[in-house]
Amino acid sequence: MKANLRSFWRRFFGDSVRAFGVVSLIFLVSLAIAPAKNFFSEWRHYQHGYLKMIRNRSEANTLQRHFKSGIQQIWIPDLNVVDRCTSCHVAMKEASLTDVATQPFRPHPVIPHKLDEFGCTICHRGQGAATTLSEAHSSTLAWEQPILPAKYTESSCGECHRNWLMGTPVLNQGRAMLARFGCVNCHSVKLPDGTTMKATDDPPSLSHIADKTTREWIYAWLKDPQAYATTATMPNFKLSDDDARDMSAFLIANSTPVAGDSATVPAKASPDPTAGASLYGESFCASCHAVQNAAGNVVGGDVGPELTRIGSKVKSEWLQGWLRNPRTFDPGTAMPHYRFNDAQVATLAGFLEAKTDSDLLSNVHIDPATREQIVHGKRLVSDYGCASCHEIAGIKRPETFAPELTRIGSKPITQLLFLRGMPHTLPDYIAGKIRQPRAFSPGLKMPQYSFTSAQIDALTTALLALNERSSTLPPPLTVPAPPKSEYQPAGKAGKLMTDLACLSCHRINGHGGDMAPDLTWEGSSVQRQWLVDFLKTPNTLRPALIRRMPRFNLTDAETNELADYIMTVYQSPAVDRDSMPQSGYPQSQIELGRQLFYEKYSCQGCHIVDTKTDKGYIGPTLTQVGSRLTAAWIYAWMKNPQALRPGTIEPNRAMSDEDARALTAFLISQKGAGKQEAAKK
């Protein structure tokens, strides 16, 4: 061995010239390593592959001309972004290559941004400065953000866009869920504009719960809320039998009666068994409340709670009191005060009380509460943070009950504890935590939600958008959310409108629901007499609509109060009521309008003027439009419907003044057959 080494040494370094030659050679070879590495680099390999691919295409010359060899880079100094992705993804802007299925040669799909201005990693994450596939796409020791999986891409839109976007349904859903499922009741989320995200789930106060329900029901509900209602947003806290027993004991013991709650209704329910169902239908309860039908489908709105098993929950006196006037129990409820008479209350209450489920409470047997149980229950109620969502007398709402999520989207991976077998990425961590919070540690308080996979993806998307960049972006680079309107109608009529919960369905001045038409300019739009008649007996304007305005049993004084307020206050500055007369149009102009309606503009595709010939189901029926709308409104609407009601689907036809006037003349002459006959009498 030693001899071998010696002969080797002599052979290469025997004399100085030989040694010099060998050393130079080694030096040269080592110098060549860097250029060789560059020559055999991945990006060069892809660029060669691209050139080979485009060679045989008909537009080869154009593609060749667009192609730039070498490392390519997009630099956005404002955001401190350097992206070299286009070194391999060479055809990002070649629209003619849409038929290519292999990456990295696909062109980028159309998006509202220019690739040169936004680069790649702003939306897709990954390491932009890297020039190898694995370093750019995967997380490394030096760079822990891998490429964002495609299902979360919309989170990147949310970093700058705080408003609702048509192209990001997943992000929109996730953001709505953070509020709708009360996530932000426990986790605070500070938005970049300085506000804090508010929940929209409106959990009921528990201070008077003994009026409403029994301890047995509370126990069953605490054990498994979804067993009572599949759509319940309250999560499952996985309580032990004893804990649920003690919490229910405390909640009942802690409850005080509602002041001013009157006794039971003296009237008896209608003997007709179908009367309750038809009153439920006529009052359009299903617009807000869902019921599970025989096929197991949950049918109805989700503004109010599901009523499938309501009879197993509420006490009869409470239900009657609530139906009589829900605002006595909850001043902020979304439910209107229907002004039912005693017989109606009894009928409706009887109908709802029959919706029971004998299985729900059959196995619940709890002994009367002991003092220890109540004390223990109180401790549990504050430990589980119940007061973060519910108002509970004697328990303060905890300020910061759960970790703040303002910058959860850029939480360092080194700070996360992963489960075994789980991919070590932030999206996987967030999704895993939402899917099964207690899997991370048995002592955690976060409850178990029953979200679908798609819902978890949406929530994860919304949470990933809450990150370092989104909270530190300079304001000129962001698209703010539209300012939140807290509009409330004023005065006596305003009080009446709050009582009727008009804003639960209608939007006015940017505040309210979207189930029913926007009423911001209602005063410019309709005639007073029509409004009065409609408030007294709402009849449908759209034949195909299933959600309609319910009847509120208003007194004449109340109707007038409302009509006066709407006619005076909800006036559009763009519509001058006196600019167009309500009648007196020449017959020739009316005829011209009729022709335009049926021929040039073919309005009968969506509207009905003559019930014998027209069938259009999309817009409102216009048989009596002349008694409903003002001429000035019709004219302005013809000219530009979106200016009066943004987002309406009536197309803007860019009508000439003459056409608009003729159509107004024709429409205002449609007073309705019934009305004309009534007028003759």
Added chain:
Amino acid sequence: MIRNSTSMAALLTVFLTASLATSCSRKNASVTLPKPATFGAAIVESSGGKQMAQTGSLLPQPVIVQVNDEQGNGIPGALVQFEAAPGVSFDPAYGLTDSSGQFTTNVSLGGMAGRYQLTAFTFDKSHKRIELNLQEIALGYQQTVGRRLNDQYCDRCHNPESTVERVSNYDNLEVKPHAFAEGDTLNKISDADLTAIITHGGPALNRSALMPPWGNTLSKADIEALIAYIRSVSDPPSRAAGPIYGKD
């Protein structure tokens, strides 16, 4: 000394081969398919084909396939496997059929917008592979915008199907509009003509005035998005919508 180093080298070699062997065997052992109890004669779709989802996302409904015997009855215990282009994931990707002969899987589509071909396969008694191909549609940004615009502005007339929430206006129209999935008709109309008819209404192409002009209501980008959506749902597929991503 020398003996020592040779033994060291030998030890090192043994260690290296051992670790190599384990790493290789681990790779091979990654998939252990369940043993099928029965073998079918055909594999058919029960539900879940031709769904739409955004790129990378879960299809709204699971894909359900059924393995049948010669008489066309579902058979339990047959092995079903799914494969598709890279980026598509199945949960689960293989398994045995249930008591009614069905196998259910949840599918997430790949990151590129377009059509994805899913292949479900099983083996018959002679161990011949029998396949079923399904297509699903992944919507990119533009198609997503187009889909929403379609739901808002177009669907009530262009979709003859009614739902509880929304009654179709199709039957009320004297001249019937084309459903957007009617590939045979719509694939023949160029993007320029579709743009013209949406922007300026039916009369622009000598068609019915019941199709109103949307050029003053929708932006140019909106109309492009609508066309991208129409092309992506077309049946048979429109060539302009791009390739079909399948197993390589």
